[in-house]
Amino acid sequence: SQKIEQNSEALNIQEGKTATLTCNYTNYSPAYLQWYRQDPGRGPVFLLLIRENEKEKRKERLKVTFDTTLKQSLFHITASQPADSATYLCALNTGNQFYFGTGTSLTVIP
Amino acid sequence: DSGVTQTPKHLITATGQRVTLRCSPRSGDLSVYWYQQSLDQGLQFLIQYYNGEERAKGNILERFSAQQFPDLHSELNLSSLELGDSALYFCASSVRTSGWENTQYFGPGTRLTVL
Numbered sequence: 001s002q003k004i005e006q007n008s009e010a011l012n013i014q015e016g017k018t019a020t021l022t023c024n025y026t027n028y029s030p031a032y033l034q035w036y037r038q039d040p041g042r043g044p045v046f047l048l049l050i051r052e053n054e055k056e057k058r059k060e061r062l063k064v065t066f067d068t069t070l071k072q073s074l075f076h077i078t079a080s081q082p083a084d085s086a087t088y089l090c091a092l093n094t095g096n097q098f099y100f101g102t103g104t105s106l107t108v109i110p
Numbered sequence: 111d112s113g114v115t116q117t118p119k120h121l122i123t124a125t126g127q128r129v130t131l132r133c134s135p136r137s138g139d140l141s142v143y144w145y146q147q148s149l150d151q152g153l154q155f156l157i158q159y160y161n162g163e164e165r166a167k168g169n170i171l172e173r174f175s176a177q178q179f180p181d182l183h184s185e186l187n188l189s190s191l192e193l194g195d196s197a198l199y200f201c202a203s204s205v206r207t208s209g210w211e212n213t214q215y216f217g218p219g220t221r222l223t224v225l
Binding site: 098100 | 114151165166219
């Protein structure tokens with residue numbers, strides 16, 4: 001089955017810096033990969049989707065890259081703000097199975 | 111607010127009992143998904159329904175079952191509950207079935223505590 005690995009350690013960065021989160025997956029590449037944000041005790045919220053034929057996708061201060069050779073996606077938040085503090089999950093589905101990473105906890109320090 | 115509703119918000123019960131969690135998808139969404147999230151396991155996909163039919167199955171225990179009704183709301187039934195079933199249970203919905211650009215919208219979750 002598919003396995004997804006995200007930065008297991010929490011990430012603390014200074015406000016205004018760029019946060020970079022990593023998502024690695026095993027086995028075969030999905031047609032697309034998604035990133036979600038989850039706040040404590042709440043459901044994940046969709047942020048961005050990137051297709052296998054796209055190298056990079058941007059939305060406001062967010063940027064996602066997708067390297068199917070490395071089987072890796074990078075998620076960047078530029079000009080980070082304390083309000084960006086949350087857990088970020090990457091997700092993919094292959095066939096009829098849906099997989100989420102365990103998430104990376106990001107804290108932006110004012 | 112995602113538009114997906116789940117009830118109840120919290121549920122406390124004893125081992126061996128049976129509970130039912132309810133989910134109403136966003137208006138127009140035909141697919142409903144159920145996930146279990148515990149501290150040590152992350153978000154685990156349980157099952158998906160599309161327009162009343164089971165479409166995909168993940169790591170769902172035999173003690174658990176689900177269904178989607180004609181009005182598209184879904185229920186997740188958990189029986190013979192064990193301490194390890196304590197978790198957050200999320201429902202999500204999407205327009206499409208699976209595969210291409212299947213963005214999911216999550217509800218607020220039901221927190222189940224088994225004592």
